[in-house]
Amino acid sequence: MNIKNNNEVVLLSGWINKKRDHGNLLFLDLRDNYGITQCVIDNKNQLFNKIEKIPLETVVQFEGKVVKREKETINKELNSGEIEIKITDFKILGTTKELPLPVFSDQEYSEEIRLKYRFLDLRRAKIHKNINLRSKVISYIRKEMENLGFLEYQTPILTSSSPEGARDFLVPSRLNPGKFYALPQAPQQFKQLIMVSGFDKYFQIAPCFRDEDARADRSPGEFYQLDIEMSFVNQNDIFEVVEKLLNNVFEKFSNKKIQNQKFPKITYFDSMLKYGTDKPDLRNPLEICDLTKIFNREDVKFELFKKLVSEGSIVRAIITKDTNTKPRSFFDNIDKWAKDEGSSGLAYFTLEKEDNKISGKGPIGKFFSPEACQEIMKISNAEIGDSIFFACGQKKDVEKLLSLARDKIAKDLNIIDQNLFAFCWIVDYPMYETDDKTGKIKFSHNPFSMPQGDINTLNLNNPLDIKAYQYDIVCNGIELSSGAIRNHIPDLMYKLFALAGYNKKAVENKFSGMINALSYGAPPHGGIAPGIDRIVMLLANEKNIREVTMFPLNQNAQDLMMNAPSSVEDDQLKELNINITKKE
Numbered sequence: 001m002n003i004k005n006n007n008e009v010v011l012l013s014g015w016i017n018k019k020r021d022h023g024n025l026l027f028l029d030l031r032d033n034y035g036i037t038q039c040v041i042d043n044k045n046q047l048f049n050k051i052e053k054i055p056l057e058t059v060v061q062f063e064g065k066v067v068k069r070e071k072e073t074i075n076k077e078l079n080s081g082e083i084e085i086k087i088t089d090f091k092i093l094g095t096t097k098e099l100p101l102p103v104f105s106d107q108e109y110s111e112e113i114r115l116k117y118r119f120l121d122l123r124r125a126k127i128h129k130n131i132n133l134r135s136k137v138i139s140y141i142r143k144e145m146e147n148l149g150f151l152e153y154q155t156p157i158l159t160s161s162s163p164e165g166a167r168d169f170l171v172p173s174r175l176n177p178g179k180f181y182a183l184p185q186a187p188q189q190f191k192q193l194i195m196v197s198g199f200d201k202y203f204q205i206a207p208c209f210r211d212e213d214a215r216a217d218r219s220p221g222e223f224y225q226l227d228i229e230m231s232f233v234n235q236n237d238i239f240e241v242v243e244k245l246l247n248n249v250f251e252k253f254s255n256k257k258i259q260n261q262k263f264p265k266i267t268y269f270d271s272m273l274k275y276g277t278d279k280p281d282l283r284n285p286l287e288i289c290d291l292t293k294i295f296n297r298e299d300v301k302f303e304l305f306k307k308l309v310s311e312g313s314i315v316r317a318i319i320t321k322d323t324n325t326k327p328r329s330f331f332d333n334i335d336k337w338a339k340d341e342g343s344s345g346l347a348y349f350t351l352e353k354e355d356n357k358i359s360g361k362g363p364i365g366k367f368f369s370p371e372a373c374q375e376i377m378k379i380s381n382a383e384i385g386d387s388i389f390f391a392c393g394q395k396k397d398v399e400k401l402l403s404l405a406r407d408k409i410a411k412d413l414n415i416i417d418q419n420l421f422a423f424c425w426i427v428d429y430p431m432y433e434t435d436d437k438t439g440k441i442k443f444s445h446n447p448f449s450m451p452q453g454d455i456n457t458l459n460l461n462n463p464l465d466i467k468a469y470q471y472d473i474v475c476n477g478i479e480l481s482s483g484a485i486r487n488h489i490p491d492l493m494y495k496l497f498a499l500a501g502y503n504k505k506a507v508e509n510k511f512s513g514m515i516n517a518l519s520y521g522a523p524p525h526g527g528i529a530p531g532i533d534r535i536v537m538l539l540a541n542e543k544n545i546r547e548v549t550m551f552p553l554n555q556n557a558q559d560l561m562m563n564a565p566s567s568v569e570d571d572q573l574k575e576l577n578i579n580i581t582k583k584e
Helices: 048-052 111-116 125-147 188-196 235-253 268-275 292-296 303-310 328-340 370-380 395-413 490-499 504-510 512-518 532-539 570-575
Strands: 009-021 025-032 035-042 059-068 083-094 170-172 180-182 201-210 221-231 265-267 288-290 314-320 347-354 357-361 387-393 423-427 432-434 441-443 470-475 478-485 525-528
Touching: 009 035, 009 083, 025 048, 025 059, 025 083, 035 048, 048 083, 125 201, 125 221, 125 235, 125 532, 188 201, 188 221, 188 512, 188 525, 221 235, 221 532, 235 423, 235 470, 235 478, 235 525, 235 532, 265 268, 268 288, 268 395, 268 423, 288 370, 292 303, 292 314, 292 370, 303 314, 303 387, 314 370, 314 395, 328 347, 328 387, 328 395, 347 370, 357 370, 387 395, 478 532, 490 504, 490 512, 504 512
Parallel strands: 035 083, 265 423
Antiparallel strands: 009 025, 009 059, 025 035, 059 083, 170 180, 201 221, 221 525, 288 314, 314 387, 347 357, 347 387, 423 470, 432 441, 470 478, 478 525
């Protein structure tokens, strides 16, 4: 409804969003899926008293004439802002009880109330807009994938349990007592089987199910991903498709700039060194450098770090530019924050120069000679006026602390450009890692990945040195997806699984369909699966994935609106040959 409808007599249906009683005039904002239209009735109209008493969120139909608003009352924020409806008649189409939360505002309410009454929460302007955005993004992605030569194929929801990844959701089989299906954590094996079947460009807006704990960027239970697989490709072919798609999606649905249309490629090793994480936010210009060797110098007298380094610890540091004018409280607050994170704090000093002599100003500056300061400047590219924050400890602990510190310091300095999308690829992941608890070798990412190098001369005696064709796509510090070039050679797969503790029989047991298929002429293939929920979360500028999901579960994986999970009848359990044993 807009100025084109001026002077028309119309029927308009929707919810009463808001009322404003000006004494002689009553204004009502009528809301539907497309927006808000102002309706008005004056107190001389015999319907005035009846309409005045209608509660908010009542579903009504107004009949009336479209008229132009007075110039000073035009609302440019609404599509209908130049007109209003003069009410001549009305019908109540749906009544309402007292509201547990207001719909006309986007003020924060508890998760319990919002999710229990999600159908009301979804009427609110911001989240309603987010859900419509999600629909438009998915529709656009489908068209773009088809334009890129892909076809959408559906894969099964009931499948077999997988030993890798998160916990499965299990479904008992009535016809096969004592056996269970699993809901797919991802269509991983099926999309590879599609390639083996001769379909060379597959995509699917795929539902995935993982019994994981909730996080701000991860729903407990289920999520959707853009599942992609291609045959006869290398990883650069996949990068080209994904970059083209994401550039188009983010340009169409956001006014923010994309930092690099060609996404930078950062090795896993470099990412962990420079950013302390394999999910770096490249809007943040701060980088981490390794200063361990500095503490082997005789002219460095900071004995605490020297002792730790001699025992195997490392020292890494963040350099902040031109922070010599910052007050002492800025540095002390960062040190206190680090201690609150469970560390021993962040040692620091600022580089200064007086009478051509370089020194460190700050609590530990006196422990470093001018020559040591010069060496630090050489290694870190620091300059006079820059500050250096040091962390010392075991590699994983230092990486975790400085990754968080990098974000904390950048926010305190206000140096993160909020109007950017900064994408990057993280590449060259190690094929294996050591399990912290057992000390055994395990797959670090996808076990079906192809190792790098000549597969005929691959050194299997040093599995931790093997890199894989595995890659992640990251945007603004959020991982959108992992992907890989797949291992399509059965003999090689047996060898690689053996390094992770799976014998040939175990592999054939768990992956019989896959191994069997790969034995009948499989093409080289690879893929990726960007998360739809996280893409929309970034486009909507939301911090929590719940804000772009229509009916999410709560933190405890419960649907408060539909009361799920719930108990079932004994007869249902009996059909499934299941007994419930209560805990003591």
